[in-house]
Amino acid sequence: MIASSGRNGKRMPTSSHRIAAAALAAIAALAAGVGCAAPARVAGTIARAEGDTIVVTTAEAKSENVRIDKSTRYSIRTPADHSILAKGRYVGATATPQADGALLASEVHVFPESRRGAGEGHQPMKDRPAGTTMTNATVNAVTQAMPRPTGNATVAAASAGNGEMRLTLSYPGGAQTIVVPADVPVVTMSEGDRTALVPGTHVIVSGERGSDGTIDAARISIGANGSVPPM
Numbered sequence: 001m002i003a004s005s006g007r008n009g010k011r012m013p014t015s016s017h018r019i020a021a022a023a024l025a026a027i028a029a030l031a032a033g034v035g036c037a038a039p040a041r042v043a044g045t046i047a048r049a050e051g052d053t054i055v056v057t058t059a060e061a062k063s064e065n066v067r068i069d070k071s072t073r074y075s076i077r078t079p080a081d082h083s084i085l086a087k088g089r090y091v092g093a094t095a096t097p098q099a100d101g102a103l104l105a106s107e108v109h110v111f112p113e114s115r116r117g118a119g120e121g122h123q124p125m126k127d128r129p130a131g132t133t134m135t136n137a138t139v140n141a142v143t144q145a146m147p148r149p150t151g152n153a154t155v156a157a158a159s160a161g162n163g164e165m166r167l168t169l170s171y172p173g174g175a176q177t178i179v180v181p182a183d184v185p186v187v188t189m190s191e192g193d194r195t196a197l198v199p200g201t202h203v204i205v206s207g208e209r210g211s212d213g214t215i216d217a218a219r220i221s222i223g224a225n226g227s228v229p230p231m
Helices: 015-034
Strands: 038-050 053-058 063-067 073-079 090-097 103-110 121-124 133-144 165-171 174-180 186-191 202-209 215-223
Touching: 038 063, 053 202, 063 202, 090 165, 090 174, 121 174, 133 174
Parallel strands: 063 215, 073 215, 103 174, 103 186
Antiparallel strands: 038 053, 038 202, 053 063, 073 186, 090 103, 090 133, 121 133, 133 165, 165 174, 202 215
């Protein structure tokens, strides 16, 4: 359709032009609304639990409002001894690369058998410092590494003898060597539910922060028996 001309000779927009402009404005508004949500991750202690909202107090004494719904997933993290890291276990290791090509673990999670294969593989973590990776894989080998000097001190025994544990984690298409110092937390993971969200419990919340500042929780990790789940 050709635009008509007004009295001053200028071309006037037609109805089709107006519809197109309105559609573009609607798309822009929708995009702006979507952009209001930003990834969020907070750790702290539950101060209050009221209906579908919990209030988490962080280590900096900041109060964070967290909204939960039917899609929120819960996992219970229970501290475990390093001896649980045996051949055949399915684990997740958060780690950073070292000069010798190995990965130095900062935490290791042992999955229940029902979750074998979950997130399997090796990939960078977007919500951690640059270079941090997550490897979800099966323990193919366990050895004791010789002690090595670190920035703080020589790493003590991991499970038996001196030195660190060195794990070979295998997944389809690859494998990674993970070094686990004695002071690195190891936890078992089990499915949980919202009944575990009681005041005084230590949690890690991952989700999206809305324009009102409230975090819509996608995942909540819960420390068992008063423990603090590793970040």
